[in-house]
Amino acid sequence: MNATSKEPTILVIFGAGGDLTWRKLIPALYNLHHDRYLPDRFVIIGVARQETDNDSFRLRLREGVDRFSRRGATDPETWQGFADRIFYFRGDFTAAQTGERLKVRLEEIERGWGERANRIFYLAIPPTSFEAATRQLEQLGLCKDCGHDRLVVEKPFGRDLDSARALNRLLTGMFDESQIYRIDHYLGKETVQNILALRFANSLFEPVWNRRYIDHVQITVAETVGVESRGGYYEDAGALRDMVQNHLLQILCLIAMEPPVSFAADEVRNKKVDVLRAIRPIPAEEVHHFAVRGQYGPGAVEGKAVPAYREEPGVAPSSTTETYAALKLLIDNWRWQGVPFYLRTGKRMHTKVSEVSIVFRPAPHHPFPAAAVESWQPNRLVLRIQPEEGIISRIQVKQPGTRMLLGPVDMAFHYREAFRGSSPEAYETLLLDVIRGDATLFMRADQVESAWGVISPILDVWETVPTATFPDYPAGTWGPETADLLIARDRHNWLQPAGAEESP
Ligand SMILES: NC(=O)C1=CN([C@@H]2O[C@H](COP(=O)(O)OP(=O)(O)OC[C@H]3O[C@@H](n4cnc5c(N)ncnc54)[C@H](OP(=O)(O)O)[C@@H]3O)[C@@H](O)[C@H]2O)C=CC1
C-alpha cells in the first residue's frame, strides 16, 4: 500500500455498535495503525445508541480485533496506542440534537489540533437510515467542505434501479460526487486489483484477450456460510442483490474493460461503466434462459449438518428469497461479441471459493493422432480471488512416455509462495484510500445505476413469477440442477474450481 496522507483526520462511524464495525472496520483500522499508515493526528468517533463509555467500547472492539484481524490477537502496546485514538459518542443520529453535539465535538478536536481536519463520515448503518443520517450532516454543515470532507456509503446501494437513482439524487443534491465513496469491498481485495495488473502490466495477455481466442468466461463466488445473523436483511435482498449486482458485476468489468489511459479514478471508472452499458439487456420473456435462482435446503457443509435457509433465524418458513443465482451475460462490443460470461454465486455451497476462469478456444488444428488428444482440455486461465490466491494457467503438455499423448498440467503462481507476509484485507486498502482521498476503487453514481440496469429486469420477473420448487439444492453442493442446464444449453459445464473436491 502507498504511504498515507499526513493530514489530520477524524473518522466518524455511524453504526459503531454494529457487526460491520466490529468484524471489519476496526480490525482494518487497527492493522493500518499497526503498519503506521494512519496520520499522526487521527481519531475515530464511534456513534451508536447503547449506553456505554470509552473503556467498555474499546474493550468490545478489542475482542473483535482479536477474533477477526488477519494478524490474530492484538499486541498490547500497539492496541493501547490504537485505543487512545477511539472515542465513543452516544446518540441517535436521526435526532438534530445528536448532530449539534457532534459538531461541537469535532470543532473541539480541530481546535486542539489548530487546524480544520479532514472529516470522514462512514455510514455503517442500515440502508433505511442513510437518508436521515445524510440530511443531518447536510443541515448542520458537517460535511460541506469538498476539499476536506468525505462520506462513505455501504452497500446495498438501493434495492433496484429506481431506489438507487433516488439515493444518488439525494446524495449528489447534498454533496459533491467527489466526496461520495460508495464501497464495494471486493474492489479492495488484492487479487481483484491484481486482475488490472495481470491485464495491463503484461504484454502477454492483451493479444489473446478477445473474442478470437476466448471461448467463454466463468465467474464463481461460492460461499460455505449461510446467512448467519443477517436473515432479516437477506430476506429482502437475496443473492442477486447481495452479490451479483455489486461484486460479481465489478469483477466482470475488470475482466472485460478496455485498457484505461491512466489509473486516475475517472479513467478506470469510465472504462468499467462502458462494459456495464454494453451488456445485452435481457427481455422479460427470456429471463429464464439467462438467469437461474436457487435456495438451499438442509444438508452438510464441510462434514457438519446445517439447516435449510427457511429454518435460519429471521427467515420466513415459506421464503422465496434466492440464496443462489446464476446468469449468462453477453457483452455487445467489438472485443466480446459472442463470448458468454457465466456468473454464479451461492451460500452454503460445497466449497468456499471465488475465481474467474477464462476458457480459451481450441487450437485451430491438431496435428496429433486421435489417441493423443483423448484427455485434451481447452487452455484455461484461472484467476483465483480467494482462498489460495493466485493465478493458474492450464496448458497441454506431452505426457512422459514413448508415445505422443497429451494431457493438461497447471502452471501456478500462488501469492503465499511468491510473497512473504499476509496481504492487507480489503477494508484496509479501501479505508486507506478514503483517508488519502483516492476514489479509484469506489463506485461512481453511474456505475451503480448501470449495474442495477442489468439486474433490475431479472428481479422484476423473479418478483412476479413465484418459485414453487424451493428449496432446490441441498446445502453443501454446487447449486441447483437448473444452473447446470443454463450452461449446458451452450454445450459447456461449470468448471470444478481448482482444488475443490467433486461435489457429493
Ligand atoms: N455486517 C456485514 O458483514 C456487512 C454489512 N454491510 C452494510 O453495513 C451496514 C451496517 O451493517 P451491520 O453492521 O451488519 O448492521 P448492524 O445492524 O449490526 O449495525 C447497525 C448499527 O447502526 C446503529 N444504528 C441504527 N440506527 C441508529 C440511529 N438512529 N442512531 C445511532 N445508531 C444507529 C445500530 O445501533 P443500535 O445497536 O443502537 O441499534 C447498530 O450499531 C449496512 O448497510 C449493511 O448492509 C455491508 C457488507 C457487509
Ligand SMILES: O=C1O[C@H](COP(=O)(O)O)[C@@H](O)[C@H](O)[C@H]1O
Ligand atoms: O457483501 C457481502 O459479501 C460477503 C462475502 O464477502 P467475502 O469477502 O467473505 O467473500 C457475503 O457473505 C455477504 O452476504 C455480502 O453482503
